[in-house]
Structure formats: C-alpha cells, structure tokens
Amino acid sequence: MLGAILVKITFAAAIAATxxxxxxxxxxxxxxxxxxxxxxxGSVAGILSVAGLxxxxxxxxxxxxxxxxxxSSTDLPLxxxxxxxxxxxxxxxxxxxxxxxxxxxxxxxxxxxxxYEPELMSVYTAIFTFLILMLxxxxxxxxxxxxxxxxxxxxxxxxxxGTNFMWIDQARGLWSQIPVEGxxxxxxxxxxxxxIHPPILFIGFTSMSIPFAYAxxxxxKRDYVSWIRVATPWTAFGSLALGTGIILGGYxxxxxxxxxxxxxxxPVENSSLVPWLVCVASIHTMLAQRKNGSYIKTNFxxxxxxxxxxxxxxxxxxxxxxxxxxxxxxxxPGMWVYWLLLIVIGTFVFVGxxxxxxxxxxxxxxxxxxxxxxxxFALFLGASALVxxxxxxxxxxSSPIITNIFKGKTSAVDPSFxxxxxxxxxxxxxxxxxxxxILWWKNSKSDVLLKQLMxxxxxxxMFTVVTVFFGATHVSMIIFIFSxxxxxxTNILVGYRIIQxxxxxxxxxxxxxxxxxxxxxxxxxxxxxxxKTVNLEQGKEVEAxxxxxxxxxxxxxxxxxxxxxxxVQKDGEKFVVSPVMFKESENGSLIRNPDIVNxxxxxxxxxxxSLEAGDQEQAANEITINEIEPLEIAGMSIRxxxxxxxxxxxxxxxLVAKLEVTKNGKKEIVMPTMRNxxxxxxxxxxxxxxxxxxxxxxxxxxxxxxxxxxxxAVEGIHAHGEIKERKSDTLVVEASVKPxxxxxxxxTFSLIIGFAITIYRRWQEAMRNEAWK
Amino acid sequence: xxxxxxxxxxxxxxxxxxxxxxFIDSNIEYTDFTKAQAVAxxxxxxxxxxxxxETNFNASTSQFTFxxxxxxxxxxxxxxxxxxxxxxxxxxxxxxxxxFKDGYFHANEVLTKCPSKYEGDGTAVKKSL
Numbered sequence: 034m035l036g037a038i039l040v041k042i043t044f045a046a047a048i049a050a051t052x053x054x055x056x057x058x059x060x061x062x063x064x065x066x067x068x069x070x071x072x073x074x075g076s077v078a079g080i081l082s083v084a085g086l087x088x089x090x091x092x093x094x095x096x097x098x099x100x101x102x103x104x105s106s107t108d109l110p111l112x113x114x115x116x117x118x119x120x121x122x123x124x125x126x127x128x129x130x131x132x133x134x135x136x137x138x139x140x141x142x143x144x145x146x147x148x149y150e151p152e153l154m155s156v157y158t159a160i161f162t163f164l165i166l167m168l169x170x171x172x173x174x175x176x177x178x179x180x181x182x183x184x185x186x187x188x189x190x191x192x193x194x195g196t197n198f199m200w201i202d203q204a205r206g207l208w209s210q211i212p213v214e215g216x217x218x219x220x221x222x223x224x225x226x227x228x229i230h231p232p233i234l235f236i237g238f239t240s241m242s243i244p245f246a247y248a249x250x251x252x253x254k255r256d257y258v259s260w261i262r263v264a265t266p267w268t269a270f271g272s273l274a275l276g277t278g279i280i281l282g283g284y285x286x287x288x289x290x291x292x293x294x295x296x297x298x299x300p301v302e303n304s305s306l307v308p309w310l311v312c313v314a315s316i317h318t319m320l321a322q323r324k325n326g327s328y329i330k331t332n333f334x335x336x337x338x339x340x341x342x343x344x345x346x347x348x349x350x351x352x353x354x355x356x357x358x359x360x361x362x363x364x365x366p367g368m369w370v371y372w373l374l375l376i377v378i379g380t381f382v383f384v385g386x387x388x389x390x391x392x393x394x395x396x397x398x399x400x401x402x403x404x405x406x407x408x409x410f411a412l413f414l415g416a417s418a419l420v421x422x423x424x425x426x427x428x429x430x431s432s433p434i435i436t437n438i439f440k441g442k443t444s445a446v447d448p449s450f451x452x453x454x455x456x457x458x459x460x461x462x463x464x465x466x467x468x469x470x471i472l473w474w475k476n477s478k479s480d481v482l483l484k485q486l487m488x489x490x491x492x493x494x495m496f497t498v499v500t501v502f503f504g505a506t507h508v509s510m511i512i513f514i515f516s517x518x519x520x521x522x523t524n525i526l527v528g529y530r531i532i533q534x535x536x537x538x539x540x541x542x543x544x545x546x547x548x549x550x551x552x553x554x555x556x557x558x559x560x561x562x563x564x565k566t567v568n569l570e571q572g573k574e575v576e577a578x579x580x581x582x583x584x585x586x587x588x589x590x591x592x593x594x595x596x597x598x599x600x601v602q603k604d605g606e607k608f609v610v611s612p613v614m615f616k617e618s619e620n621g622s623l624i625r626n627p628d629i630v631n632x633x634x635x636x637x638x639x640x641x642x643s644l645e646a647g648d649q650e651q652a653a654n655e656i657t658i659n660e661i662e663p664l665e666i667a668g669m670s671i672r673x674x675x676x677x678x679x680x681x682x683x684x685x686x687x688l689v690a691k692l693e694v695t696k697n698g699k700k701e702i703v704m705p706t707m708r709n710x711x712x713x714x715x716x717x718x719x720x721x722x723x724x725x726x727x728x729x730x731x732x733x734x735x736x737x738x739x740x741x742x743x744x745x746a747v748e749g750i751h752a753h754g755e756i757k758e759r760k761s762d763t764l765v766v767e768a769s770v771k772p773x774x775x776x777x778x779x780x781t782f783s784l785i786i787g788f789a790i791t792i793y794r795r796w797q798e799a800m801r802n803e804a805w806k
Numbered sequence: 807x808x809x810x811x812x813x814x815x816x817x818x819x820x821x822x823x824x825x826x827x828x829f830i831d832s833n834i835e836y837t838d839f840t841k842a843q844a845v846a847x848x849x850x851x852x853x854x855x856x857x858x859x860e861t862n863f864n865a866s867t868s869q870f871t872f873x874x875x876x877x878x879x880x881x882x883x884x885x886x887x888x889x890x891x892x893x894x895x896x897x898x899x900x901x902x903x904x905x906f907k908d909g910y911f912h913a914n915e916v917l918t919k920c921p922s923k924y925e926g927d928g929t930a931v932k933k934s935l
Contacts (some may be wrong), residue, residue, distance in 0.1 A: 129894065221892065424824050424885050432833065442836050450832035454825055566868035566888075641890030750872060765868060765889070 035097075036057040043079030044169050046072050047162040054155035058253060061151070063277040067149075073141065073158060075521035077134040080165065084131045088118050089174055096212045097199055099175045101122065102740050106217035108592070111663065116227045117218055119235075122351065122370075130164035132239040133174075137161060137183075140243065140267075144250075147263045152250035156384075160242045160340070161379050170369055182431050185209045211269050218623045220615070223592075226285035230278065234305065237275025238343050243267040244315065245340030245385060248333050250351055257396045261319045261332055266795040268316055273788040275309045282782050289626050294559060295777065298448040303430040304346035307423045312339045314419035321412045324474055326399035327412065330389075333396075342427075344381060346782030348374040355433050406477045411469035417460045425454040456509060461551055467523035468543045491735045493518035493644045514553065521549035523694065537794045544787030547780045554776030558636075564738035564769040566642065569599065571761040577768050579603065579635060584764040587644070597641055597764050601630060612641040612766065633773045642765040654747045655730060660738040666747065669725070670695040672701075673743055674741060676734055685709055690729060690743050694721050704747065718748075834903060838876040850903040850909065851876050855894070860904040863890060869929045870916075874900060893918045 055071035060747055063275035091114060096102040104119040104124070119128040137157055144153040178201065184207050192198055195212045216225075251260030282302065295791070297304060315335035318328040349355055352371040403409040428435070429450050431442040471485045496518040497511060505511055528542030563629040567577045569584035576582070582600040587595045594615035601608045627640035649690045656671070658664045663672040674691040681687075687708040694701050705719040707729045718728040731744040837849045851874075855861075860871035871888040884902050894900070897918035904913035 348874050387841075421821055428825060428829060432829070436833065444833055444836045444850065446829060447832040454830045568866065568868075611914070624892065625889070642868060645863070693826055765863070766869075767888070 034174075036083065036090075037172050039079060039083050039086065040165065040168050040172065040174070042246050042777075043076050043083060044162065045157055045166050046076035046079055047521065050076055051155055051158040051162055054151050054158055057151040058155055066151070069154070070141065071463055073137065073154065073268075076158075076161065076165070077138060080127075080131050080134040083168070084118065084127055086128065087124070088115065090174075091115075091117055092216070093586040096215050097177050098207070099180045100173045101179045101529065102177050102212055102215045103694055104216070104218055106215040109218060109223075112225065112228045113218060113223055116222075116231070119231050120218055120222065120227075121173075125165040125231065126164060127173060129235045129238055130168065132232075132236050133157075133161045136236070136243075140246075144263070144460060149247075149250055149254070149260075149263060152253040153246050155253075156246040156249045157242065159384075160246065160381075163380075170373060175293075176209075177212065182400065185211075185298055185307070193436040196467065200610070221290065224289050224626075225246075226281070226289060228423070230281045230285055233281060234276060234278030237271060237278040237305075237309075238347075240267065240271030240274050240633060241339045241343045243271060243314060244336035245381070245546055248336040249385050249388060252333070252392050255392070255395065257329055257333075257392075258322075258326070259732075261322055263799060265316070265319055266725070266792055266799050267310060268319065268336070268339075269788060269792045269795055270552065272309060273310045273785065275305065275312065275787070277785060279305055279309060284778075288629065296555075296559075298429070298451045300430050301350050303426050303451075304349050305343075307430070308339050308342035308346060308426050309340055310419050310423040310426075311335055313415040314423070315339065316418040317412045317419070321409045322418075325402060325409055327401055327409065329396055329399065330393075331416075333389055335416075337389070341378065341382055341385070342423075344374070345380045345427075349380060349430065358756050369496075402475060404476045404707065406472060406479065406482065407572070408472040408474050410479075411465050412473050414770045415462060415465040415469060418458045418465065419481065422455050422458045425458075426451060426795050456513060459552065460513050462517045463513070466518040466548060468521050468596035470527040470542060470545065489519055491523035492522040496522075497514040504561065507560075510556060514556055516557070517549050520545060521553070521663060524549060533704065537790065539786045540789075540794060541793030542787070543790060546784030547785075547787055550776045550780030550781075550783060554773055554778075554780055558774035562771045564767060567766055567768050568645075568709075568766045569766060573761075578637075578770050580768070582766075582768065584762075598641060599764070599766070601639075603637075607639075610639045612639050613707060614641050614644065631775070633775065635770050636774045638769045638771055640767045642767055645765060655744060657742055657744045659740070659742040668696060669721075673741075675741070676732070676743070678734070688732060688734065689730075690732070692719075692727060692745075696721070703727055707732065838878050839880045839882040839906075839911065840878070842911065846905060848903065848905050850901050851882075852899060852901050853877060855897065855900055856881065857895075873926045874902065876898050884913050884916070885910050888914075891916045891918050 050069050050072035050634055053065055053072060057065045057069055080286045081253050090101050091105050094101070094105070094107050098579045100121060101117075104120040105114055106193040109117070116709075117124070119125045119644050132485050137154075139156055140157060141150060144150045184208065186201075188206050188208075189199075190206070191200070191208055192210075193238075197213050201209055244267065247260050247264035247267070251257060251264075254260070263663060279302070282305075286297065287295035312335075315332060318331045318335060322328045322332055338402050348371075352374055354371070429446045432446045437443045469484065485536075493515055496503075497515040500514050501511060505514060524542045524545040528539050528546060531539040531542055562772060563578050565577050567575055567582060569575055569582055571584050574581050574583045583600040583602075585600055587597045590596045590613070594613050596611040596613050599612070603612055608630045610630055612628040613624075613626040615624055623643075627638055629639070630637040654666065656664055656666060658671060658673045662671050663670050668702060672693040676691065676692055677689045679687055679689070685708055687706055689704050689706050692703045692705070694703050701721060703719045703721050705727045706717040708715045708717065716729050718726045720726045726748050728744065728748070730746050733740065733742045735741045737742050816885075828830075832898055833852050834848055837851060839851055842849045854874040856873040856875060863870045866886065870888060870890050871883065872886075873881060873883055875881050883898070886904075887901045891897075891900075894916075894933070899919040901917040901919070902911060902913040903915040904911055906912070915922040
C-alpha cells in the first residue's frame with residue numbers, strides 16, 4: 034500500500050513541477066519558480082523513497098510483494114540482491130526514473146546559472162513524469178495475491194500448522210498464503226556485471242534526454258545559437274556514459290555469457306548503439322557550429338533524436354514487438370507497454386519537432402563559407418557517415434516491424450546485413466577522423482595538406498603491408514585496416530603535438546586514437562579468429578590451434594556451480610582455464626560461462642559445450658517384440674521364442690523368456706528371467722556372448738502369439754552397433770584464438786579518457802561564461 | 807541547384823538503395839518446415855521442442871540434435887552446429903535459423919524464448935510456498 038501511494042505522490046509532484054515550470058516560462062515570477070523547485074525536489078525525494086522502500090523489501094525478503102518474489106531469493110549475496118532492484122521491467126524503469134531525478138538536481142542548478150531553468154526543466158520534468166507514469170501503470174509494489182488469487186487467497190480460519198500467511202481482511206477471515214522463498218534471479222544474470230552494467234547504461238539513457246531538453250528549451254527561448262554551448266558538456270557526458278554502458282555490456286557478453294564475441298548485432302545492443310551514434314554525430318556538428326555558425330538546424334534535429342531514439346529503443350526491446358528475433362528473450366509484457374510507449378514517443382516527437390517546424394523560418398541560416406577541403410566539411414561528412422550507420426542499424430533492427438507492415442510476417446535480418454552496410458561507412462569514418470585532424474578550418478592549402486598527410490599515410494601503408502604479410506586477406510578488410518591505421522597514426526601525431534601545447538585540447542585526438550584502435554581490434558579479433566570444437570577426454574592431452582589442452586577434472590565452486598579445469602600449454606607456458614557449467618536448480622537449464630587466457634597479443638577463449646559422462650553412450654535401448662515378428666537392432670536379429678512359467682516353493686514364481694539372437698550369422702539363445710518371490714519382483718539380466726545384456730522390463734504373457742509380447746532393456750550397444758568400451762568423461766569445449774582483442778579494450782580506455790578530457794574542457798568553458806543569453 | 811546539393815542527393819540515394827538491397831538480400835524469412843523444404847534459402851522456423859523425442863549432443867561432430875514441431879504441427883529433425891542453447895529446456899518457444907538439408911533442418915543458430923519472469927506462473931508460486 035505504502036509503495037503504491039508513494040509512487041502516486043511522486044507522480045503528482047512531478048506533474049506539478051512540470052506545470053509550474055511551464056507557467057514560469059510563460060510569465061516569470063519568483064514565487065512560481067520557488068514552488069516549481071520545491072515540487073521538483075519533492076518528486077526526487079519521492080522517487081528516492083520509492084527505490085529505498087523497494088530495496089528494503091528486497092533486502093528483508095518480503096515475498097508478499099510480487100516483484101520481490103519474482104526476482105530475488107534468500108540465497109543471493111548482498112550485491113546481487115541489490116541488483117534485483119532493477120532485474121525486472123518495473124524495476125528497470127524505476128532505476129531510470131531514479132537517475133533522471135538525481136541528475137536533474139545537478140541540471141537544475143546548472144541551468145539556473147545559465148538562465149535556462151524554466152524552459153529546460155519544464156521539458157526535463159515532463160520526461161521524468163513519463164518515467165514515473167510507467168511505475169504508476171505497472172506498479173512494482175503489487176501484492177503477490179493480486180497476481181495469484183486462485184492459488185493463494187483463502188477464506189476461513191488461519192492456519193496453525195506453521196504455514197506462512199498474512200491477513201488481508203481479518204474481519205472477513207480473508208488471508209493469503211505467502212511464499213517462503215523467491216523465484217530468484219535468472220542464473221545468466223548472476224554475476225558482478227549485473228551490478229555494474231545496468232546502472233551505467235541507465236545513466237547513459239538518462240543523459241540522452243538532456244540534449245533533447247536543451248534543444249526544445251532553445252526553441253522555447255528563441256535562442257537558436259548559444260544553447261549548444263550550454264548543452265555540449267552534457268551531450269559529451271551522455272556519450273561517455275552510454276558508450277561505457279554499451280562496451281561493458283559487450284564485455285559482459287564476451288567474458289561471462291559465452292556468446293563467443295563482444296558484439297552480436299542483437300536488437301538490444303543495436304538499439305542502444307543507435308542513439309549513441311547520433312549523439313556522437315551531434316557533438317561533431319555542434320563543433321562545426323561553434324566555429325562558423327552553420328548546421329544550426331542539424332544540431333536541433335540530432336539533439337532531439339538522441340532522446341527519441343532512446344525511447345524508440347525502449348519501445349523495441351520492451352514492448353514485445355521483436356518477439357523471438359532476439360537473444361535477449363522477451364515475452365510480450367502486455368498491450369499497455371506497447372501503447373503507452375507509442376503514445377509517449379508520439380508526444381515527444383510532436384512537442385520537439387512540432388516546435389522546430391513552428392520556429393523553422395525564424396532560425397537563422399548561416400551561409401556555408403567553407404570549401405570542400407576544410408575541417409567543417411570533414412566534420413559534416415563524418416557526422417553524416419555516423420547518421421547513415423545509425424539509419425542502417427535502425428532499419429536492420431526494426432526489420433521485424435518493417436517486414437510485418439509490408440509482408441504481414443515478421444522476420445529479422447541476418448547479422449551480415451550490419452557488416453555489409455557499415456563497413457564502407459566505417460572506412461569513411463576512419464579516414465575522416467584522420468583527415469579532420471589535419472584539415473584547417475574554412476579552407477586548407479592543398480600543398481600544406483599533402484605534406485601533413487605524407488607521414489601518417491606512409492606509416493599506415495607500412496602497417497597495412499605488415500598485416501597483409503601476417504595473413505590479412507579480403508580487399509575490403511585491407512582497405513579498412515589501412516584507413517583505421519591512417520586514423521591511428523594521424524591522431525597520434527596530432528595528439529602528441531597538442532599535448533605538448535595544451536593537454537586540455539587533446540580530448541578529440543585521444544578519443545579518435547581509441548576509435549582507431551577499436552576498429553583494428555574489431556577486425557583482428559572478429560575477422561581473423563580461429564575457432565575449433567575440441568573433445569577433451571579426462572587426463573588425455575589434445576592439441577588444438579597450437580595449444581596443448583588437458584581436461585583434469587571438475588570441482589564445485591560457489592552456489593552449486595562447477596568449474597571444469599583445463600590445463601593449457603603453449604611454448605612452455607602453462608595456464609589453467611576453468612570454464613563453468615551448472616544446472617539452474619529450478620528448471621534444470623544448463624548455464625555455461627567461458628574462461629579466457631588473456632595474453633598480450635591474443636585471447637585464448639574456452640567456452641564449454643557439454644560434459645559427456647563416460648558411460649552415457651551405453652544408454653539402454655528399450656525394445657518391445659512379439660512372438661511373430663523378429664526385430665533388428667544394432668546388427669542383431671532378435672526373435673522372441675516364448676516363455677516358460679515355473680512355480681516352486683523354494684524359488685518362488687518365475688518367468689523365463691527365450692530369445693534367439695543372431696549376430697554375424699551365429700545363433701545364440703539368451704534367457705533373461707523375471708522372479709516373483711512373495712510379491713517381491715526382481716529381474717535377472719542375461720548376457721549375449723558379445724557382451725550385450727538383456728533385461729526384462731515388462732511382459733504380456735498370453736496364448737495368442739501376436740499378442741504375447743515382451744519389453745526388454747538392451748544395454749551395451751553403441752549407436753553404430755559396436756560394443757563400446759567404458760570411457761572417461763569427455764569435456765567438449767569450443768576453443769578460439771582472438772588475436773589482438775586487447776586493442777578493443779585499450780581503445781575503449783583511450784576513448785573514455787578522451788571523452789573525459791573533452792567534458793572537462795567544455796565544462797570549464799561553460800562555467801567561465803556565466804551569462805550567455 | 808548547385809553541385810553540392812546534387813552530389814549530396816546522389817550520395818544519399820545511392821546509400822539508401824545500397825541499404826535497401828542489402829536488407830532484402832539478408833532478410834531471413836519466418837516460415838514453416840514445409841516451405842523451408844521448398845526453398846534453399848536460409849530461413850527461420852518458430853516452434854516447440856519435442857521433449858519426448860531424441861535429444862542429444864554428439865561430441866564427435868559437436869552438433870546438437872533435437873526434434874521440433876512448427877506452428878502447423880509439422881515435425882522435423884533439427885541439427886544445430888554447436889552445443890545445447892542456453893535456457894533450452896525451459897523455453898516456451900524456440901526459433902531455428904538455417905536451411906533444409908538431406909531431410910533435416912540444419913540450423914546454425916537456435917534462439918530460445920523464455921517464460922520470462924514477467925509472466926505470472928501459478929505453478930512456480932505453489933512451489934515456493
């Protein structure tokens with residue numbers, strides 16, 4: 034009750050803050066502003082207490098709340114228990130709303146200094162309100178008996194046998210049984226990434242709403258130019274947070290989920306990548322606008338799309354439209370999410386772009402004053418390439434919707450679609466991120482440019498020749514390698530010069546070095562990897578991909594999981610990798626986690642597939658035959674000749690079945706027996722000379738030969754009919770070598786550092802200029 | 807119309823045509839086993855796993871074999887390159903991507919759709935009482 038009321042109060046406070054801020058924009062007044070802030074802070078306090086309350090229920094295992102029961106259990110360690118706060122649909126909206134509320138406090142202070150508070154906060158609180166609305170509609174504090182009234186609700190005397198229960202209406206004798214244990218967290222999510230990744234991703238999602246809010250605020254204030262200066266630090270922060278979240282997700286997939294790679298072009302991954310790309314594109318066009326005042330309208334459009342695309346991404350992954358086309362398996366959460374999200378997207382598109390269209394003619398147009406060989410043009414082309422990448426990924430990801438509209442059937446695109454479409458654009462992006470650094474603003478002199486191009490181009494060419502020498506193939510890949518190397522060397526050279534002058538300006542170069550390194554890492558680790566499935570019989574050494582592998586056995590580790598230890602040897606060095614497999618207790622699904630040997634130049638990646646128990650293949654075959662038709666199995670012909678029934682006082686009653694087994698032309702009589710000793714039935718198997726044994730499972734003894742049948746368990750035959758010797762356990766793994774994957778991670782670090790420097794620089798700049806109006 | 811705008815339009819149109827062609831080319835159609843058999847193209851088939859039928863992993867070929875029925879209740883043997891997919895047993899629905907070959911469906915990817923915990927499940931709550 035308390036939780037649901039808190040959510041509604043928070044919702045009401047957020048609506049009030051939105052309305053008050055809109056009023057403040059219409060007609061400024063100190064009182065209204067104070068009241069608007071009061072309501073906003075109230076709503077933030079509200080969302081904090083909602084999250085705190087739910088967390089408290091989770092930590093104290095109050096399983097009478099449906100959400101707590103659905104996602105948590107008593108056996109989870111504290112960190113994972115906390116992470117169940119956002120493990121479900123409702124909880125993840127709560128986390129998103131929580132971050133939006135908290136970040137808004139900083140945004141409020143910042144924007145009030147810049148004279149942007151009423152406009153910015155009216156848009157931002159509207160977004161906040163929508164997130165809380167999700168919680169109003171899908172209440173995380175639903176009681177478990179509301180979900181399962183038939184199973185749990187009882188009327189009458191309260192149980193006295195120790196059953197866990199709770200009174201709902203004692204006067205009417207209505208009570209509900211309460212679970213003593215929760216369903217728990219999906220085993221795939223049970224690792225520390227679950228603690229780190231979603232919060233960072235949601236900070237990124239939250240930050241994407243800030244460029245949108247600033248763009249709309251700029252339109253509201255009729256400030257078409259300087260809003261970007263106020264917005265830039267936040268846009269850069271958003272790129273950093275969302276980018277980090279995306280990469281961490283990739284690393285999670287690579288390191289724990291065992292998908293074999295860090296990127297699978299899955300809808301969930303794609304749909305968070307698209308807003309990031311657009312946001313990054315907007316950083317570039319904003320830079321161009323700062324310098325020469327062009328791309329004003331472009332910046333409005335891109336900034337708005339950052340948030341609209343986050344909403345669309347949410348719609349794609351939460352509404353169930355993708356259905357079964359994603360590895361992140363979703364089940365339709367119901368029509369309400371679908372329609373609510375569509376209405377919300379529609380509303381924000383209408384507000385943002387409607388206002389833009391209304392003000393379109395007012396927006397100043399700066400004449401384009403640069404030539405084709407200028408930094409502005411490179412920035413514009415680079416941003417266009419990023420936008421095209423986004424469009425292609427968006428089209429591919431929306432494929433189920435597109436095909437549903439045009440063909441009436443949903444279907445997804447093959448991941449190769451993304452590679453084919455983005456590769457040429459990747460080449461363009463790499464070349465431009467190098468070129469852009471040496472081009473001058475407005476116009477470059479071609480002779481100077483050529484001189485500056487020389488060194489990085491030669492270095493890149495040499496680098497490419499070396500990679501070809503070491504096995505790079507495919508023309509498209511070689512072009513991509515060359516352009517990435519060009520970007521790398523240019524940015525290193527330029528970055529080095531900048532750092533010697535003013536390190537604060539080096540953010541761009543360092544970020545681009547990161548991108549170039551990542552591009553090279555993508556090619557080497559994903560295109561030139563070696564994969565092999567290896568069967569490792571326990572104790573026997575097997576050679577694969579130049580490594581010697583030996584499975585030495587398994588051991589239990591924490592929480593019912595098993596580590597399968599494999600010794601890996603290469604060039605005298607020895608490692609032990611311990612991939613993990615375990616049965617998820619509740620439903621018996623097998624969960625597999627890979628293990629990695631991280632070497633300087635490559636990763637050796639071992640992903641477990643299965644453990645074949647030594648005697649498992651000797652599985653029993655059950656056969657049923659009657660006295661007329663013989664049966665062929667595993668190269669034998671079996672004929673049921675009948676049975677003998679004997680009664681004896683000492684030995685009890687017994688039935689002896691007579692089988693004629695013909696193998697390789699040799700006939701043999703085999704007689705399995707069934708005994709009944711004073712009601713105690715036992716079966717004596719009979720063995721054929723080849724070692725195959727027959728045991729009676731059931732008999733239908735009658736006089737009618739066609740009806741008289743016998744069911745036998747036949748043991749000791751292999752699938753091919755050979756007799757199998759007993760083998761040791763065999764661990765089946767997929768081993769792969771991923772060359773230079775460290776480039777991806779080093780590149781990521783470089784990217785993050787570059788962004789951090791840029792944010793710092795733009796932040797200082799924004800702080801210095803207190804009064805732009 | 808100046809040269810810039812014309813070249814811009816040409817580039818945009820070329821990119822979109824290229825994207826559309828690749829899209830049509832790499833679209834994996836949803837279909838059933840009957841139609842999958844008729845076309846040689848890579849398709850995806852939605853259905854359910856037949857738990858009572860042979861389901862095993864062959865270590866020597868590293869292929870996972872199982873039987874499934876599509877939405878029209880047509881049964882088919884599926885051979886997947888690789889191990890048993892995650893959440894296979896609890897999946898309410900599975901999607902096999904691949905093509906028909908020698909009387910069976912040769913899949914290179916199998917997606918599982920879980921009874922995600924968004925759904926109310928009366929049996930689960932009874933178990934936890």
